[in-house]
Amino acid sequence: MDKILFTRPDHEIVTSYLHKWTEKLVDKADELNRKIFDLEKEKATKENFESYIENRPDLILINGHGNERKACGHKDQPLLINGENEELTEGKIVYARTCNSASVLGKSCVENGAKAFLGYKNRFILLRNTDSTAKPLKDKYASPIMEASNETPKNLIKGKDPEKSMEKSRKKSRKKIEEVLTDYQIGSDKIIGAIRHNMESQVVID
Numbered sequence: 404m405d406k407i408l409f410t411r412p413d414h415e416i417v418t419s420y421l422h423k424w425t426e427k428l429v430d431k432a433d434e435l436n437r438k439i440f441d442l443e444k445e446k447a448t449k450e451n452f453e454s455y456i457e458n459r460p461d462l463i464l465i466n467g468h469g470n471e472r473k474a475c476g477h478k479d480q481p482l483l484i485n486g487e488n489e490e491l492t493e494g495k496i497v498y499a500r501t502c503n504s505a506s507v508l509g510k511s512c513v514e515n516g517a518k519a520f521l522g523y524k525n526r527f528i529l530l531r532n533t534d535s536t537a538k539p540l541k542d543k544y545a546s547p548i549m550e551a552s553n554e555t556p557k558n559l560i561k562g563k564d565p566e567k568s569m570e571k572s573r574k575k576s577r578k579k580i581e582e583v584l585t586d587y588q589i590g591s592d593k594i595i596g597a598i599r600h601n602m603e604s605q606v607v608i609d
Contacts, residue, residue, distance in 0.1 A: 404496075404562055406438040408460040412447040412467045412477045416536055420529060421466040421500060423539040424549040425556075428464065432560050447476030452483070456491045463492065464556050469501030472508055485511045492517035496565060498556045502526045509608045519565040519609035521555055527604070528597040530590075544590060547583055548597050551576040555605065565607045576602040 409429055413422035422443070432439050440455045442448075447467070456463070465474045465483065472485035483489060483499070485508045493516030499509070502523060509520035528548070535542035554575035558568035576598050583591050583598075 406460040420539040525604040547579040
């Protein structure tokens with residue numbers, strides 16, 4: 404993966420968490436000398452998204468809110484939309500960390516020529532500790548969930564194929580569940596449930 408396009412809105416609590424945790428992926432891409440196009444915060448607009456795709460990124464990593472038919476950016480502005488611009492993904496691999504987008508949008512992207520679409524057929528669950536919202540990377544509720552979730556795009560950035568990246572993610576998810584069980588405390592059941600739900604909801608369409 405020589406060229407990677409990131410979208411990282413940051414306009415409320417959930418997107419602030421995704422923004423910070425995706426920063427780890429941006430750093431990994433930089434470490435591997437990938438060409439990075441980073442649509443961060445207010446830059447994550449439909450206009451910019453469509454413009455930067457003209458740079459022909461090999462991999463598109465979308466983070467934000469969404470539903471069955473769209474993946475969103477800054478202030479929930481739709482970026483990738485079923486029936487409107489999914490043909491822009493032709494020849495590319497797409498990973499969307501958004502709720503439900505694999506169910507309709509993902510299939511449409513692949514039908515329009517995307518090499519693969521990796522995303523969630525149901526909701527993406529993210530738990531947060533209200534005492535840690537100012538420091539998302541130190542949130543003990545969010546951390547095991549996001550570490551498991553980051554495994555798929557991290558391996559895509561490394562150049563692993565979609566199926567292998569998904570396999571690595573499932574392995575990481577099981578490891579995180581074991582770690583939470585070992586250090587069991589109040590809230591652990593919900594954390595485990597979220598990791599398991601996200602693992603089972605994540606799919607590869609190719």
